[in-house]
Amino acid sequence: MAVRKSLSGNEAVAYAMKQINPDVMPAFPITPSTELPQFVSSYIANGEMDTEFIPVESEHSAMSAAIGAEAAGARTMTATSSAGLALMWEMLYVAASNRLPIALALVNRALSGPLNINCEHSDSMGARDSGWIQIYAEDNQEAYDNFIQAYRIAEHKDVMLPIMICQDGFIISHGVSNIELLEDETVKAFVGAYHPKHYLLNADEPMAVGPYAVSCYGMEAKRAQAQGMMHAKQVILDVAEEFEKISGRKYGFYEGYQLEDAEYAIVAIGSACGTTKDAVDELRKAGKRVGLLKVRVFRPFPGKELADALKGCKAIAVMDRCESFSANGGPLAAELSAALFQAKSQAEVIKIVYGLNGRDYTVTEAKQLFADLEEIAANGRQETEEYRYIGLRE
Amino acid sequence: MRHLTEIRWHGRGGQGAKTAALLLADVAFGIGKHVQGFPEYGPERMGAPVTAYDRISDSEIRVHSNIYEPDFVAVVDDTLLHSVDVTAGLKKDGAILINTEMKKEEILPLLKGFEGAVFIIDARRVCMETLGKYFPNMPMLAALVRISRVMERDVFFREMESSLKHKFAKKPEVLEGNMQALYKAFEAVELVSRPAGRVSSMPSKDRGYRYTASLQSGQLARAAGMHA
Numbered sequence: 001m002a003v004r005k006s007l008s009g010n011e012a013v014a015y016a017m018k019q020i021n022p023d024v025m026p027a028f029p030i031t032p033s034t035e036l037p038q039f040v041s042s043y044i045a046n047g048e049m050d051t052e053f054i055p056v057e058s059e060h061s062a063m064s065a066a067i068g069a070e071a072a073g074a075r076t077m078t079a080t081s082s083a084g085l086a087l088m089w090e091m092l093y094v095a096a097s098n099r100l101p102i103a104l105a106l107v108n109r110a111l112s113g114p115l116n117i118n119c120e121h122s123d124s125m126g127a128r129d130s131g132w133i134q135i136y137a138e139d140n141q142e143a144y145d146n147f148i149q150a151y152r153i154a155e156h157k158d159v160m161l162p163i164m165i166c167q168d169g170f171i172i173s174h175g176v177s178n179i180e181l182l183e184d185e186t187v188k189a190f191v192g193a194y195h196p197k198h199y200l201l202n203a204d205e206p207m208a209v210g211p212y213a214v215s216c217y218g219m220e221a222k223r224a225q226a227q228g229m230m231h232a233k234q235v236i237l238d239v240a241e242e243f244e245k246i247s248g249r250k251y252g253f254y255e256g257y258q259l260e261d262a263e264y265a266i267v268a269i270g271s272a273c274g275t276t277k278d279a280v281d282e283l284r285k286a287g288k289r290v291g292l293l294k295v296r297v298f299r300p301f302p303g304k305e306l307a308d309a310l311k312g313c314k315a316i317a318v319m320d321r322c323e324s325f326s327a328n329g330g331p332l333a334a335e336l337s338a339a340l341f342q343a344k345s346q347a348e349v350i351k352i353v354y355g356l357n358g359r360d361y362t363v364t365e366a367k368q369l370f371a372d373l374e375e376i377a378a379n380g381r382q383e384t385e386e387y388r389y390i391g392l393r394e
Numbered sequence: 395m396r397h398l399t400e401i402r403w404h405g406r407g408g409q410g411a412k413t414a415a416l417l418l419a420d421v422a423f424g425i426g427k428h429v430q431g432f433p434e435y436g437p438e439r440m441g442a443p444v445t446a447y448d449r450i451s452d453s454e455i456r457v458h459s460n461i462y463e464p465d466f467v468a469v470v471d472d473t474l475l476h477s478v479d480v481t482a483g484l485k486k487d488g489a490i491l492i493n494t495e496m497k498k499e500e501i502l503p504l505l506k507g508f509e510g511a512v513f514i515i516d517a518r519r520v521c522m523e524t525l526g527k528y529f530p531n532m533p534m535l536a537a538l539v540r541i542s543r544v545m546e547r548d549v550f551f552r553e554m555e556s557s558l559k560h561k562f563a564k565k566p567e568v569l570e571g572n573m574q575a576l577y578k579a580f581e582a583v584e585l586v587s588r589p590a591g592r593v594s595s596m597p598s599k600d601r602g603y604r605y606t607a608s609l610q611s612g613q614l615a616r617a618a619g620m621h622a
Contacts, residue, residue, distance in 0.1 A: 006423035006431075117435060139458075171458050175432035176419050178454075274456035358435075362459040 002247075003181040009137075009172035012144040012179055013079075013105050013165070014039035018049050019187040020151065022103070023074035023194075026054035026065035028084065031117045032169040033107035036079035059084040063091035070100040071209045073199030075151065077102065081169060082109035085123045089130070095162045096131025097225055098210050101154030102162040104132070105147060108270070108321075109169040110357045118358020119169040121269065122322035124298075125331045131225060133163040133232055134299040138255075138273045141179050142296075143167040145249055148182065151191050152239045158231035164299075168271040170358065186246050229300045236297055253302035255294040256309050258284060262291030264373035265310055267336060268319040269295045272354070272361050279366035290370045295332065303339030310340065315348040315373035315381075321355040329353070329387040348376050351387040359391045399544055400461045401448040404480050405470035408440040410531030414470070415446035417535055418544075421553040422450045425545055430455050443478055450544050464488060466542045470517075470530050472496060472504075481508040486589065489541050493517040493530050498586040512587035513541050520582055524574040532572055533579030540580050551576065 007015065014036055017025075027037035043049040052074075056062045062078050070076040080088065085106060095102055110120035124134055133153060137143035146165045154163040167173055182190075198207060213221055233253075240251035255273075258280050259265060266276050273294040283290045293309055310316055318337070320330020328334065329351030337349055352369070355361045369390060376385070401418070405411025412433040419431025430449040436442055447461045463483040472494035474480060481490060489511035494501055501514060517533035525532070539550045554576055555569075562568050 006420060006429055139456075168458075170435055171432070174435075175430060175458070176416050177430045178423060178428050271458040274458045278457045360460050362462070363457060 001183065003183070005179055005181055006176050007140060007179050007181075008035075008174055008176045009140040009143045009167045010035040010107065010174065011039065011176075012140045012181075013147050013167065014043070015181060016144050016147040016187070017051075017077060017105070018043045019182070019184050020075075020077075020148070020191050021049050021188075022051055022077045022151075024052045024054065024066070024069035024076045025078060026056050026062045026069065026076075027078050028056050028059050028062045028080070030059070030081050030084040030109075032109055032173045033079045033081040033084070033105065035173070036105055036107070059087040060091060063088040063095060066102045066104075067091060067095050067098065067100055070095070070102050071098065071199065072201045073196050075155075075194040076100075077105065079105040079107070081107045082111055082117075082123045085127060086111060089127070092127055092130040092132060092162075094210060097221065099160040099225065099228065100162055101151065101160055103147070103150040103154060104162065104164045106164050106166045107169045107173045108166055114357070116357040117169070119171050119271075120322050120356055120358070121166075121320070124164060124166050125320075125322045125324070127164070128299060128331060131161060131229070132299060133159075133161055133229070133236075133297075135163065135165055135236075135297055136269045136295065137165070137167045137172065138271060138294060140167075140172055140175070140177055141249070142251075143172060144179060144181065145243065145247065145251065146296075148187055148190065149239050149243050149251070151194070152242075153232060153235050155194060155196075156231075156235045156239075157197065159228050159235050161225075161228045161232060166270070171271045180247075182247060190243070190246055232300050233302065236300075251296065253295075253297045253305050254309060255292075255296065257292040257294065259291035259293055259309060260312075261289055262312065263289040263314045264316075264370050264377065265291045265293055265313045266317050266319060266366060266369060266373075267293040267295060267306070267310070267332065268321075269298065269332060270321065272319060272321065275361055275363055276366045279363045279370065282363070283367060283370055288370065288374070290373075298332070301335055301339075303335060304343065306336055307339040307343035307345060310347065311343070311345065313347045314377040315350075316340075317350050317352050317369050317373055319352045319354055321353075323353050323356060327387075333387075348373075348381050350376065350381065350385060352390055353388070354390045361391060365390050398449060398451040398455075399466070399542060400464045401450075401466045401468065401538065401542065402461050402464040402484075403444075403446040403448075403468045403470065404474050404478055405444050405446070406440075406474070407442045407444050409444075409470050410529060411444050411468075411470045412446040414468070414531035414535045414538075415448050417531070417557075418448050418538065419450070420557060421539075421550060422448075422544060424553045424557070425549055427451065427544075428453060428455050434460055443474060466491065466538065468534055468538050469493060470534055472501070475501075475504040479506070481505055484508065484510060486510050489513060491515065491534070491537055491541055491583070493534055495519075502587055510589055511541075511585065513537065513583050514586055515579060515583050517579065520575055520578045524578055525568075525571045529575075532575045533582070536576040536579035537583045540583050547580065 318333040333351035419429040517530040520533040
């Protein structure tokens with residue numbers, strides 16, 4: 001029996017952490033993910049979890065300790081945001097290249113400057129090439145569900161990669177809304193016990209973790225790591241299918257909302273998708289063929305599948321909640337444009353930057369964007385319109 | 395018909411506007427509603443203006459933007475009336491609730507000609523008489539439930555009692571004071587200005603829990619169960 005509650009995104013993910021009860025959590029607090037180590041500490045103090053919580057002096061140390069714990073053979077998690085993730089940078093690559101399936105609850109927040117605590121995807125998007133799997137949530141329910149699925153994906157023998165479960169800072173992490181939680185036993189049975197094949201504390205198999213690799217081996221190590229990311233695609237789908245059996249909720253690489261016969265589509269990640277859905281509903285009532293493509297999995301990047309889902313569209317707006325300062329749009333727009341090119345798409349594509357430093361994104365803006373797409377499909381796109389901002393004060 | 399009530403709270407950091415918004419979401423959830431309760435964070439410091447929001451609906455809520463055209467606005471600190479445009483976007487058939495010790499004549503000129511219903515409550519007096527300390531969020535919550543009618547009075551009290559019992563499981567002595575604050579606040583709300591008569595183009599049916607300007611002024615007062 002599912003349990004209905006009203007929880008914030010942070011409360012929901014902390015609840016998933018409690019139900020999974022991993023072996024170790026090293027963490028250093030940072031807004032807006034501070035509540036995660038806080039809630040876990042309370043659960044431990046109240047005897048509801050027996051995770052070994054390690055308070056560390058920085059996020060670099062948090063990730064270092066996570067790497068040590070995971071390499072030793074312990075199921076490990078941590079949580080962070082923004083500058084905290086940036087300070088982990090060096091160690092993110094170490095965790096991934098050593099094939100350590102750590103789960104990181106990321107509460108997305110802008111990187112400086114200007115100094116700002118609000119939602120942006122610049123933190124996780126900056127880490128997109130670090131070798132971590134990245135899964136994003138539209139709301140508290142998805143943040144919870146994704147975290148429950150995290151270890152099954154990361155620890156799969158064909159994958160063995162760390163995983164980042166992302167939710168929008170404040171908008172989701174601090175917003176309370178309805179949620180359906182799974183029973184403890186259901187979660188425990190689904191996630192299962194962790195039995196790593198190779199681990200440092202195994203006296204029968206002495207091993208080194210993270211040694212130097214000379215040029216004649218290093219490239220092969222990276223190629224093998226890339227293979228894990230390729231395998232992750234199938235594993236993500238398999239785990240989602242199993243998850244549907246225990247929850248009734250369906251997940252994949254993406255969610256298409258009114259996309260099947262859509263001529264104009266918005267592509268987005270995270271909480272903006274809920275807002276866009278309301279705009280889609282309003283415009284559908286007026287007979288407009290509009291739809292949403294919500295990207296759930298960004299690493300591995302399901303380029304072919306996303307391009308395929310958009311194949312009926314005449315004009316597409318790809319939205320990035322971060323600025324990559326490429327002078328050519330954000331990371332989702334860049335990668336999806338490449339995928340659309342490979343798929344020989346003839347659709348007009350515009351690259352949208354929105355929601356920086358917590359700037360709000362509204363139903364009105366989404367409706368205007370759809371109107372712009374219709375205009376572009378009818379009259380062609382001006383060069384200057386290809387990469388642009390919405391919600392910017394002029 | 396989908397009933398959606400949108401509420402915006404204005405307070406200052408430390409006064410509990412966010413807590414009140416989350417509490418309201420919690421009690422509305424308790425009676426089977428779909429809810430959202432969320433703060434908008436500016437500078438994180440005591441005393442800075444804070445905004446928080448509630449959406450209460452009979453169906454799933456997916457939108458994740460702030461609320462620009464609320465049905466109701468609650469102002470926890472009347473000094474904000476000088477610096478924040480609290481009635482911005484507030485529906486004309488909506489209402490504003492202000493915590494103040496000011497008189498009607500003093501408060502109305504500060505509302506920039508807002509044409510909807512204006513309610514006031516002296517939450518400090520309610521607090522001092524019941525809790526002995528100034529925590530304005532409890533009286534404000536009760537007053538807002540009264541004017542917005544997002545739930546029945548008895549249901550609200552019952553839900554709050556069970557929620558506070560749980561929250562203060564280790565401090566049962568504070569339950570009584572908080573419940574008294576809620577009861578007292580429910581009675582202490584005052585209607586000081588009502589919409590200016592009938593607007594015939596405005597539909598009165600299917601408007602959810604809102605006050606509609608199509609109600610005659612006397613009906614409005616009766617609808618809220620009080621006399622101006």
